[in-house]
Amino acid sequence: MANSLALTRLQEEHRQFRKDHPHGFFARPFDEDGKRNYFKWRCGIPGKKGTEWEDGTFHLILEFSEDYPTKPPICKFDPPLFHPNIFPSGTVCLSLLDPSKDWKPSVTIKSILFAIQELLGSPNLDDPAQAEPYRLMKESPEEYRKTVREIVRKGFTRS
């Protein structure tokens, strides 16, 4: 049976998110046969204005274990994104999501999504997770941005 601490926290996170979230972001537990699965969420992050990700909305799946919030959720873009710090599987590589680095149980889902939005526009080349965007960003940031804009325009905007 689910750890009640994790479940209570996740239910509260959902309630708070519905009441107070930045426009365009969403976070909702999966609906499984009319029942909410609070351990698996679908979230959406709008690309930040002024970055190559603007005008897109990017979906993520967050998976929580019963050790949450001691342990962070696994955050995976679905579909995966072309970005130096996102693994080809879509999993996000971010110190905030690493329990041996910056993760703290007090980090809310809202702040995770904000941090990931920030990461999209500010890749960290010291910690690459995907070869091609890393190479392109390193060799030609301009070409990288152009490629991302094209990907966003083609697959992540509502026409």
Place this chain on the structure above:
Amino acid sequence: MMEGLKAEPSTAMSGSLEPSDESKLQITVRDGEGGQMTFRVRKSTKLKKLMSNYCEKQGVAYGTYRFTLDGKRINENDTAETLQMEDGDCIDAFLYQQGGARCESE
């Protein structure tokens, strides 16, 4: 641990002086420009009413905005009850011509 709900000034609180009615919820609609409007709605009233009131107050035709809760589009026949909404919940409004608001229609 969690950030509390901020007290927000509202622009459409005409019902706020009525005696408190358990079955009415305060629902806020936010646009992408920082604007917001608060409505008091009955749990069983179709949300079409809220959506058309919002458009009317914005001075635009019904259908100019798309409304989402949890990233899912709100349908005309949905009610606060069917969507399991609570007092203080927020709805996002998107202008139709705006890009970047992909949401699935599950």
